[in-house]
Amino acid sequence: MLRLFDTATGEVAPLDLRTPGRVSLYVCGPTVYDAPHLGHGRFALVFDVLRRYLLFGGLDVTYVSNITDIDDKIIERAAEQGVGESELAARYEDAWWEAVDALEVLRPDETPHATGYVIRMVDLVADLVARGVAYETTDGVYLSVGDVPGYGLLARQPLESLRAGARVETMGEKHSPLDFVLWKKAKPGEPTWDSPWGPGRPGWHTECVVMSLDLLGEGFELHGGGLDLAFPHHENERAQAVAAGRTFATHWMHNGWVTVDGEKMSKSLGNFTSLDDLLGRSDPRAYRLLVLRSHYRSPIEVTPDTVAQAEAGLGRLDELARRFALADPLADGPVVGPVGGGDLDGPALDAFVDRMDDDLDTPGALAAVFDLARRANAAADAGDGVEAARSARSAALLAGGLGLRLRGGGGAEVDPHSADLVRRRDAARAARDWARADGLRSELESAGWLVEDGADGTRIRPR
RNA sequence: GGCGGCGUGGCCGAGUGGUUUAGGCAGGGGCCUGCAAAGCCCCGUACGGCGGUUCGAUUCCGCCCGCCGCCUCCA
Helix, strand or coil: CCEEEECCCCEEEECCCCECCEEEEEECCCECCCCCEHHHHHHHHHHHHHHHHHHHCCCEEEEEECEECCCHHHHHHHHHHCCCHHHHHHHHHHHHHHHHHHCCCCCCCECCEHHHHHHHHHHHHHHHHHCCCEEECCCEEEECHHHCCCCCCCCCCCHHHHHHHCCHHHCCCCCCCCCEEEEEECCCCCCCECCCCCCEEECHHHHHHHHHHHHHCCCCCEEEEEHHHHHHHHHHHHHHHHHCCCCCCCEEEEECCEEECCEECCCCCCCCCEHHHHHHHCCHHHHHHHHHHCCCCCCEECCHHHHHHHHHHHHHHHHHHHHCCCCCCCCCCCCCCCCCCCCCCHHHHHHHHHHHHECCCHHHHHHHHHHHHHHHHHHHHCCCHHHHHHHHHHHHHHHHHCCCCCCCCCCCCCCHHHHHHHHHHHHHHHCCCHHHHHHHHHHHHHCCEEEEEECCEEEEEEC
């Protein structure tokens, strides 16, 4: 039984299901006004791992993640670049999918776009106004936060405490500084939709509450996103649902930051590395491994050094796949449970599940994978082929459960010149001409290959 | 000011009131190898500081120091 830390209660609790065997997740996706950075990649990976683990456990998972394609930032950026908002959004949405595809993050089952749900957003806002919890001002419609029971749940602070910290200067016509905008009345030149309050566009918090409820229904199991979304974004989504008398998500999950020199990576601080940069200079799987190596709620530091460490660890797992010619467990999509059987290492699987069930302890789960790798090699060295194969197969399957694909054979194309060097080296070794064999190894190494001698002769792979 | 998190061996990063260790990377020694590589075995006696509780604390409590986050757009 999976237990997860719930931001709303501050405790680790079992993930209760509306319907046995089925689980629905809504994860706030990106606002597509710029290229995604490492932080976006982390949230995509964290929730991909959660999703894969639920599938691994045999659950029927519905995963929804939106694209925010209308927003202040998009309007601003489009104006700067002299392009239309929809054109800009489409460009960065493409960049988004390209990056997460490279990370082997599974595509959501549904990807609602905010612009496709405006009519329903207007309906919600009108309902909130009719219920007397929202009010109109000269620039928009606002939710009266003081009228929502339990406001402050996700901030983990009571309303009064939040009010004390709020910035009063941005209050305008709002009744309380914490009241937030549901509908923004149009300013000249902005894209607009019709509403009872005149042309305008929805507020960000209204977008996600409408899309999640529409696609997943009331009482869906889990709503997630980066920790910075807990307050005010998720708080405000929840407030609208509560104010409208609807049951919202029953569990809240937030991932920690990617940090740079200990500070949160963000667009506003300007200390970000784009996903493209990282993926261009390292194995995309290394970032997944890096994310898995620490707990999802902890901050992670991504540096050339930690990336290199992850790549080295990956090399070890790939070597395992190569040695045992393991089949790719992700060849036909994600690993779907129930998983088990006599040809797998039961205790190791149990250890893996035990770690994952405990609030997604991926570092612990990974330890189980590496442990299997070591045991597979040790058993093979000792001549126990059966045990070795079982451990190796189990390691690959569990790695696959985490979305980590191991690369064994196949690999890089060997150019004719290098292939010739390999042939000549085998001949030299057969003739016990070590000086010549060593010279040929040097040549191969300077051509970028890693050279290994096995029972079947010289083997090379890219360094 | 309010609320919250963190500080673990060379690096990354889990975890736990004590008798046996996370795991990975790097390093040292050994086995294997023509030499390597890969793999396996062994090794380093770590838990910010000061007190307290306890037979015993890295793990619980208090204080202190340092770092970070949220309270405003943000994954």
